[in-house]
Amino acid sequence: MIEEKFASGQSFIHQLDPKIRIIASIVLSFAVALCDNLYIAGCYFIISLILIMMAKLKWIDVVNRLKPVFWFLLMIWIILPLTFDGEVIYQYSWLRITGPGVILCCKITIKSITILLLFTALIATMTIASLGNGLHRIYVPDKMVFLLLMSYRYIAVIEEEYKRLLRAAKFRGFKPGTNLHSYKTFAYLAGMLFVRASLRAQRVYQAMLCRGFNQKFHTLDVYPSNRLNLTFLIGIFAASLSLVIFEIM
Amino acid sequence: MIDNSSIIKLEDISFSYPGSNTRVLDHLNLEINKGDRIGMMAPNGSGKTTLLHTIMGLCKPESGTIEVFGKLLKNEKDFIPVRSKIGLLFQDSDDQLFCPTVLDDVAFGPLNLGFAPQEAINISRKTLERLGIQNFEHRVTHRLSGGQKRLVALAAVLAMEPEVLLLDEPTAGLDNKVKEKLIHILNALDISYFVISHEFDFAKAVTDKIYSMENGKILTDDEIHIHRHEHVHKHGKHPHIHK
Amino acid sequence: MIDNSSIIKLEDISFSYPGSNTRVLDHLNLEINKGDRIGMMAPNGSGKTTLLHTIMGLCKPESGTIEVFGKLLKNEKDFIPVRSKIGLLFQDSDDQLFCPTVLDDVAFGPLNLGFAPQEAINISRKTLERLGIQNFEHRVTHRLSGGQKRLVALAAVLAMEPEVLLLDEPTAGLDNKVKEKLIHILNALDISYFVISHEFDFAKAVTDKIYSMENGKILTDDEIHIHRHEHVHKHGKHPHIHK
Amino acid sequence: MHISEGVLSGPVLASGAVLAMAGAAIGLKKIDYDRIVHVAILASAFFVASLIHVNIGPASVHLILNGIVGLLLGFAAIPAILTALLLQSIFFQYGGLTALGVNVVVMAVPAVLVHYLFLPLLGKSSTLTFVAGFMAGMLSILLSSLLLGLALWFTDQNFLETSLVIITAHIPVMIIEGIVTGFCVTFLLKVYPEIIPVKKK
Ligand SMILES: Nc1ncnc2c1ncn2[C@@H]1O[C@H](COP(=O)(O)OP(=O)(O)OP(=O)(O)O)[C@@H](O)[C@H]1O
Numbered sequence: 011m012i013e014e015k016f017a018s019g020q021s022f023i024h025q026l027d028p029k030i031r032i033i034a035s036i037v038l039s040f041a042v043a044l045c046d047n048l049y050i051a052g053c054y055f056i057i058s059l060i061l062i063m064m065a066k067l068k069w070i071d072v073v074n075r076l077k078p079v080f081w082f083l084l085m086i087w088i089i090l091p092l093t094f095d096g097e098v099i100y101q102y103s104w105l106r107i108t109g110p111g112v113i114l115c116c117k118i119t120i121k122s123i124t125i126l127l128l129f130t131a132l133i134a135t136m137t138i139a140s141l142g143n144g145l146h147r148i149y150v151p152d153k154m155v156f157l158l159l160m161s162y163r164y165i166a167v168i169e170e171e172y173k174r175l176l177r178a179a180k181f182r183g184f185k186p187g188t189n190l191h192s193y194k195t196f197a198y199l200a201g202m203l204f205v206r207a208s209l210r211a212q213r214v215y216q217a218m219l220c221r222g223f224n225q226k227f228h229t230l231d232v233y234p235s236n237r238l239n240l241t242f243l244i245g246i247f248a249a250s251l252s253l254v255i256f257e258i259m
Numbered sequence: 260m261i262d263n264s265s266i267i268k269l270e271d272i273s274f275s276y277p278g279s280n281t282r283v284l285d286h287l288n289l290e291i292n293k294g295d296r297i298g299m300m301a302p303n304g305s306g307k308t309t310l311l312h313t314i315m316g317l318c319k320p321e322s323g324t325i326e327v328f329g330k331l332l333k334n335e336k337d338f339i340p341v342r343s344k345i346g347l348l349f350q351d352s353d354d355q356l357f358c359p360t361v362l363d364d365v366a367f368g369p370l371n372l373g374f375a376p377q378e379a380i381n382i383s384r385k386t387l388e389r390l391g392i393q394n395f396e397h398r399v400t401h402r403l404s405g406g407q408k409r410l411v412a413l414a415a416v417l418a419m420e421p422e423v424l425l426l427d428e429p430t431a432g433l434d435n436k437v438k439e440k441l442i443h444i445l446n447a448l449d450i451s452y453f454v455i456s457h458e459f460d461f462a463k464a465v466t467d468k469i470y471s472m473e474n475g476k477i478l479t480d481d482e483i484h485i486h487r488h489e490h491v492h493k494h495g496k497h498p499h500i501h502k
Numbered sequence: 503m504i505d506n507s508s509i510i511k512l513e514d515i516s517f518s519y520p521g522s523n524t525r526v527l528d529h530l531n532l533e534i535n536k537g538d539r540i541g542m543m544a545p546n547g548s549g550k551t552t553l554l555h556t557i558m559g560l561c562k563p564e565s566g567t568i569e570v571f572g573k574l575l576k577n578e579k580d581f582i583p584v585r586s587k588i589g590l591l592f593q594d595s596d597d598q599l600f601c602p603t604v605l606d607d608v609a610f611g612p613l614n615l616g617f618a619p620q621e622a623i624n625i626s627r628k629t630l631e632r633l634g635i636q637n638f639e640h641r642v643t644h645r646l647s648g649g650q651k652r653l654v655a656l657a658a659v660l661a662m663e664p665e666v667l668l669l670d671e672p673t674a675g676l677d678n679k680v681k682e683k684l685i686h687i688l689n690a691l692d693i694s695y696f697v698i699s700h701e702f703d704f705a706k707a708v709t710d711k712i713y714s715m716e717n718g719k720i721l722t723d724d725e726i727h728i729h730r731h732e733h734v735h736k737h738g739k740h741p742h743i744h745k
Numbered sequence: 746m747h748i749s750e751g752v753l754s755g756p757v758l759a760s761g762a763v764l765a766m767a768g769a770a771i772g773l774k775k776i777d778y779d780r781i782v783h784v785a786i787l788a789s790a791f792f793v794a795s796l797i798h799v800n801i802g803p804a805s806v807h808l809i810l811n812g813i814v815g816l817l818l819g820f821a822a823i824p825a826i827l828t829a830l831l832l833q834s835i836f837f838q839y840g841g842l843t844a845l846g847v848n849v850v851v852m853a854v855p856a857v858l859v860h861y862l863f864l865p866l867l868g869k870s871s872t873l874t875f876v877a878g879f880m881a882g883m884l885s886i887l888l889s890s891l892l893l894g895l896a897l898w899f900t901d902q903n904f905l906e907t908s909l910v911i912i913t914a915h916i917p918v919m920i921i922e923g924i925v926t927g928f929c930v931t932f933l934l935k936v937y938p939e940i941i942p943v944k945k946k
Pocket residue numbers: 276277279283302303304305306307308309310350675
């Protein structure tokens with residue numbers, strides 16, 4: 011279930027330094043989030059599509075990945091046009107759809123999809139290991155990077171444990187339903203996960219001590235800087251800066 | 260029912276894990292009849308656990324048929340009622356015990372079967388007594404020793420009054436005392452079982468015939484034979500069982 | 503240094519886990535000398551893992567002395583420099599491989615020892631090569647198979663260039679191919695080691711003497727003896743190793 | 746409980762990001778090196794537990810359990826939740842980078858609050874333990890949905906109705922989280938009390 015589906019490509023984007031990709035995606039995402047003009051948001055959307063193409067990702071996978079957002083957008087489109095104040099563009103008895111509501115929905119739709127596409131193209135295309143490396147080099151504290159890497163490392167192990175526990179419960183005739191017994195059972199399963207996590211943490215810490223861990227994290231920085239990275243970053247900066255200036259004017 | 264009616268019948272079962280292209284089970288056939296006490300000894304990774312999971316409907320075979328109590332089982336729904344009639348003891352007891360106390364854990368199955376709490380408690384007490392561990396009742400499962408956990412897991416399975424037991428390496432991690440106890444318990448049971456073990460002495464003590472597995476197929480009694488081998492031991496002053 | 507100088511010397515060590523009143527180690531003595539290749543076979547729960555953890559200073563004994571390389575180790579501080587000279591291979595490789603990629607993991611130790619990143623990488627590459635797994639370098643550790651994980655964990659330990667290895671059931675869960683590989687690797691090493699195993703064939707193939715444990719004490723070679731026993735097998739057409 | 750990208754205004758996003766960073770910094774500072782593995786692996790357990798789906802009638806919701814994480818970790822819950830949310834974004838695309846800060850605040854502030862409110866009550870008696878757990882679970886979801894509503898309301902006062910819908914929709918979740926957290930705390934206290942941090946005076 012936990013897979014890094016997009017991380018294993020050979021495209022131009024995949025070859026960029028993780029640090030560069032993280033910075034680029036932060037800059038672009040915030041530029042999009044702050045943008046208030048539908049047309050300019052459209053430009054960002056095109057940029058994000060270009061980045062996805064540059065990363066050579068399969069469209070079907072990308073669309074699948076966006077599914078949770080589509081549900082959210084569906085909800086937005088149902089609620090906002092009806093609840094926003096402003097000029098009424100359509101009325102049917104007490105139902106009134108307002109212009110500002112519809113425009114806001116369009117903006118949210120474009121902006122949210124754009125930000126997620128940027129994230130997919132730039133961040134989801136690296137392994138968590140590279141992400142950790144990149145974060146370390148943009149001066150995210152050691153402990154935070156370590157937390158991320160370590161937590162990722164053990165998710166798969168703990169998930170396996172959860173599956174086995176749930177399987178055992180099912181073998182003993184457990185049928186999840188809307189009742190206290192079910193909630194109690196899930197509480198016990200979750201509790202057991204925390205217990206096992208804690209016991210494993212003890213053993214892992216012991217293993218770290220045995221390997222000479224002395225309260226300091228070291229990392230291997232093996233990304234040589236090259237001109238491509240810089241060019242890409244300058245391109246991204248230039249694009250977002252010009253769009254921001256354009257919007258202000 | 261006739262005494263040797265078929266309880267579990269696998270025919271021509273093939274299975275491989277998704278993403279792997281070796282068949283763990285390869286056109287496998289197996290029949291467990293009423294009254295059977297079958298042992299299974301086979302190397303690590305030969306697919307024993309997978310076989311048990313297939314019987315329980317956890318691994319969906321690519322081909323072949325599974326019949327339990329004379330009924331053909333096809334989809335998840337068919338397996339649900341069957342699961343409470345087949346008692347599976349997991350390879351690792353830690354995966355099987357998730358309730359706070361021993362009594363809670365043993366009562367979990369009966370509660371799921373629809374017994375009222377008091378009845379479930381009675382059933383559980385009786386089962387614990389049967390295994391001679393009634394004094395564990397209020398112990399916290401997670402703090403029991405490996406052997407104690409195994410016995411509680413067995414009690415949890417027996418409390419559902421299954422018609423057949425599937426035991427996945429019940430002696431792994433147990434010391435000799437607990438093993439002897441387990442031998443007594445199994446021999447006193449009047450239900451059929453199928454037990455995986457790496458220990459010949461144990462398997463021999465609790466079963467009537469021993470199967471093996473190779474290349475995804477079952478090898479029955481006449482295809483395997485007894486073989487002598489060296490082992491290290493303390494001066495045989497204690498009765499011992501090998502691991 | 504004389505060839506058979508003492509590397510690890512435990513004297514009169516007693517240990518029990520907090521909250522429990524049984525002594526897992528009870529006035530135990532053990533000496534590992536330079537050049538020793540010692541095997542340890544003992545039942546589950548007899549305290550083998552606890553023994554190794556005591557040597558590493560992860561379990562603090564109630565009484566007795568621990569001497570490593572001739573130095574008396576008393577508190578946490580004394581153990582720190584020693585830990586990098588003793589390589590402990592954990593029973594569960596998942597506990598030991600906590601870095602994202604294989605290279606990161608193997609380099610973790612050397613980096614902690616103060617090597618510069620590039621040097622650490624070189625050491626790690628060389629170690630991986632030595633075990634014939636240089637092509638794993640950029641693999642994600644948790645996606646490796648059980649046997650692969652074990653080899654990487656061994657590489658991680660060896661990369662610290664320890665003067666003695668403590669191996670906790672290195673073959674558990676491994677198939678025969680990996681086992682044979684491990685036998686070759688261990689036999690090609692020129693450092694002393696102490697290896698816990700439940701498999702006689704393996705222990706015999708890689709060690710010169712075999713100890714056991716009982717009641718919290720070590721039993722040495724002359725207190726145990728080789729013993730013949732029956733086992734079930736398919737017609738011995740394959741080379742096999744018992745579990 | 747996530748707020749999606751592209752909804753919130755600049756000032757709200759910025760305050761969320763700043764608060765989350767400050768909180769994470771405090772949290773990290775409180776984690777000693779010998780506890781960091783513990784926090785990391787509990788964060789993985791939190792991630793996995795939040796994949797557990799429970800039924801409510803015909804529908805099913807996934808557990809959130811930020812209350813438990815808060816009880817177990819205190820301030821360290823902030824970096825733990827940040828980690829889990831970032832990993833969720835990467836694996837499931839529940840969010841991107843800009844709303845991450847706000848989402849961390851929404852989930853983690855109630856978690857920390859609940860730690861200081863209810864931890865002292867745990868273990869006094871079995872009823873009190875369950876009640877404290879229930880309150881911790883329920884209150885953390887209630888506060889989270891209030892914070893989420895507040896973030897929307899600060900963005901545009903027109904979001905008032907939307908906020909109310911969200912808070913109302915979470916009422917059943919609050920009850921379930923309360924029950925599950927109550928049982929879970931009881932379980933932990935009985936089975937492995939060492940996991941519950943005790944106050945050093
Ligand atoms: N979830 C899984 N995904 C992929 N392969 C698996 C999975 N579980 C087991 N296997 C593989 O299937 C084969 C059979 O595994 P199985 O657990 O059935 O063996 P076993 O006979 O029970 O071994 P053991 O004696 O170690 O318990 C092994 O090669 C194993 O690596």
